[in-house]
Amino acid sequence: MDFFGIPPQxxxxxxxxxxxxxxxxxxxxxxxxxxxxxxNIINFTHGxxxxxxxxxxxxxxxxxxxxxxxxxLLAPVIVGATGVVIERLMLRHxxxxxxxxGLLLTFGLALIIQGLFQNxxxxxxxxxxxPQELTGGQNLGFMFLPNYRxxxxxxxxxxxxxxxxxxxxxxxxxxxRAATENPALVQAFGINVPRMxxxxxxxxxxxxxxxxVLAAPIYQVSPLMGSNLIIIVFAVVVIGGMGSIMGxxxxxxxxxxxxxxxxxxxPEASSTVIFVIMAIVLLIKPAGLFGRVQ
Amino acid sequence: MPETxxxxxxxxxxxxxxxxxxxVDLEVxxxxxxxxxxxxxxxxxxxxxxxxGMIADRRGSVAYGGEELIRLPSHRIAxxxxxxxxxxxxxxxxxxxxENLMLPPALADGGMGLDDIFRLFPNxxxxxxxxxxxxxGGEQQMLAIARILRTxxxxxxxxxxxxxxxxxxxxxxGACIGELKAKGFTILLVEQNFRFAxxxxxxxxxxxxxxxxxxxxxxxxxxxRTDIEAYLGV
Numbered sequence: 001m002d003f004f005g006i007p008p009q010x011x012x013x014x015x016x017x018x019x020x021x022x023x024x025x026x027x028x029x030x031x032x033x034x035x036x037x038x039x040n041i042i043n044f045t046h047g048x049x050x051x052x053x054x055x056x057x058x059x060x061x062x063x064x065x066x067x068x069x070x071x072x073l074l075a076p077v078i079v080g081a082t083g084v085v086i087e088r089l090m091l092r093h094x095x096x097x098x099x100x101x102g103l104l105l106t107f108g109l110a111l112i113i114q115g116l117f118q119n120x121x122x123x124x125x126x127x128x129x130x131p132q133e134l135t136g137g138q139n140l141g142f143m144f145l146p147n148y149r150x151x152x153x154x155x156x157x158x159x160x161x162x163x164x165x166x167x168x169x170x171x172x173x174x175x176x177r178a179a180t181e182n183p184a185l186v187q188a189f190g191i192n193v194p195r196m197x198x199x200x201x202x203x204x205x206x207x208x209x210x211x212x213v214l215a216a217p218i219y220q221v222s223p224l225m226g227s228n229l230i231i232i233v234f235a236v237v238v239i240g241g242m243g244s245i246m247g248x249x250x251x252x253x254x255x256x257x258x259x260x261x262x263x264x265x266x267p268e269a270s271s272t273v274i275f276v277i278m279a280i281v282l283l284i285k286p287a288g289l290f291g292r293v294q
Numbered sequence: 295m296p297e298t299x300x301x302x303x304x305x306x307x308x309x310x311x312x313x314x315x316x317x318v319d320l321e322v323x324x325x326x327x328x329x330x331x332x333x334x335x336x337x338x339x340x341x342x343x344x345x346x347g348m349i350a351d352r353r354g355s356v357a358y359g360g361e362e363l364i365r366l367p368s369h370r371i372a373x374x375x376x377x378x379x380x381x382x383x384x385x386x387x388x389x390x391x392x393e394n395l396m397l398p399p400a401l402a403d404g405g406m407g408l409d410d411i412f413r414l415f416p417n418x419x420x421x422x423x424x425x426x427x428x429x430x431g432g433e434q435q436m437l438a439i440a441r442i443l444r445t446x447x448x449x450x451x452x453x454x455x456x457x458x459x460x461x462x463x464x465x466x467x468g469a470c471i472g473e474l475k476a477k478g479f480t481i482l483l484v485e486q487n488f489r490f491a492x493x494x495x496x497x498x499x500x501x502x503x504x505x506x507x508x509x510x511x512x513x514x515x516x517x518x519r520t521d522i523e524a525y526l527g528v
Binding site for chain 1: 346347348367368369371372373377378380384386387388389393396397398399401442445
């Protein structure tokens with residue numbers, strides 16, 4: 001059975017790849033959206049922090065003997081803590097200035113972090129093994145589904161939805177949403193908004209690091225893994241619109257799938273399709289598909 | 295005479311380069327309703343915002359229950375039991391009515407329960423699931439007052455609660471303030487609607503150009519009416 005002359009193996013294989021990529025787009029653009037909402041800063045360091053997550057997993061294994069599952073827990077905390085330091089020492093001085101300053105600072109930080117890792121580890125990747133429990137795969141008849149890839153899709157979807165729930169449906173989330181709109185008033189109600197901003201940045205960075213750990217066994221652990229990805233993620237954010245949590249999740253997964261399908265039907269366009277969509281969205285709806293006009 | 299709750303002395307406030315308050319002095323005693331009146335731009339809102347710490351650049355002295363607030367960040371000031379209701383009401387669009395109502399954390403024991411709040415503002419109960427900013431202006435004002443009553447704050451700073459509202463709603467807000475006063479709340483009010491203020495206030499401070507220029511007790515209101523009209527330019 002073929003679909004438009006495409007064998008199902010190829011179609012579903014690319015769909016799965018698209019879903020995997022989409023999972024990373026979604027987790028990273030979600031973090032960017034959360035950070036932008038609270039800090040008003042476009043966090044260009046996000047790709048480097050994703051890379052640091054993967055390296056944290058690598059180090060924890062090499063020097064701590066701690067495997068994948070520990071890394072999934074610890075790497076976001078460790079990298080998130082470096083985010084907290086960056087926010088306290090640097091970012092908080094920029095909130096009253098134009099977006100451009102935050103963008104420049106975080107972009108510079110990304111270059112520094114990436115340069116340091118490249119200096120130390122070169123540009124070729126370091127291998128990181130799939131955890132024992134998730135090796136192998138399932139033969140679904142129409143395709144072979146590697147267990148680890150299925151895990152990545154499921155867990156990233158779960159993390160995205162949990163983040164959405166936290167922000168849209170809990171008391172803490174109502175503080176976050178309110179402080180995104182009017183931080184001065186929320187603080188005047190007795191809520192420690194500066195601390196909330198710091199923790200929000202730490203959380204967004206931790207989310208990037210979590211994605212990095214998930215990515216380590218699929219892609220290699222490499223200093224450039226974040227910079228390759230982050231450009232696409234920014235296009236995803238532009239398409240989805242800044243500041244919408246569900247928008248970031250839907251756009252991330254959706255564009256991953258579109259990219260995968262393009263690889264099947266018109267491979268020449270697969271690396272540009274997202275940017276073509278971005279250009280069209282910018283022309284028709286500059287605030288993004290889910291964005292609110294400010 | 296009841297004890298002084300709030301004592302503001304020599305308060306200066308700045309927005310960037312502009313010097314808004316030029317040494318404000320005022321006092322509010324426990325259980326009083328005190329109203330700041332004056333023309334637009336006299337510094338009334340800035341005075342309230344400086345007391346609750348929303349103006350970063352402020353100097354002089356603001357003492358509440360003997361504690362100096364001038365260097366405290368606004369969230370620490372709030373926790374002493376002061377609650378602010380802003381002129382633009384500050385209802386959050388991304389929160390529904392219930393979330394808006396429940397947003398301010400409890401600052402002290404003895405906050406008003408939801409039953410009492412819905413008795414005071416029955417409209418809110420019907421609209422709990424609506425988006426906050428979908429409420430009418432009057433309902434938004436009720437929500438803005440209701441949410442600070444929940445917190446247990448005993449000192450309320452209300453910035454133009456009647457602005458832009460229909461007379462029937464203004465009456466309801468007036469009744470609410472009367473009830474709060476009867477319950478022993480202390481209120482510092484900014485109001486352009488002098489007729490409204492005259493019904494609820496114990497004393498008036500008149501502001502001009504960032505200073506307090508006069509103080510009028512409610513008992514002297516009638517004989518000072520021409521002065522007041524001159525101050526307000528009516």
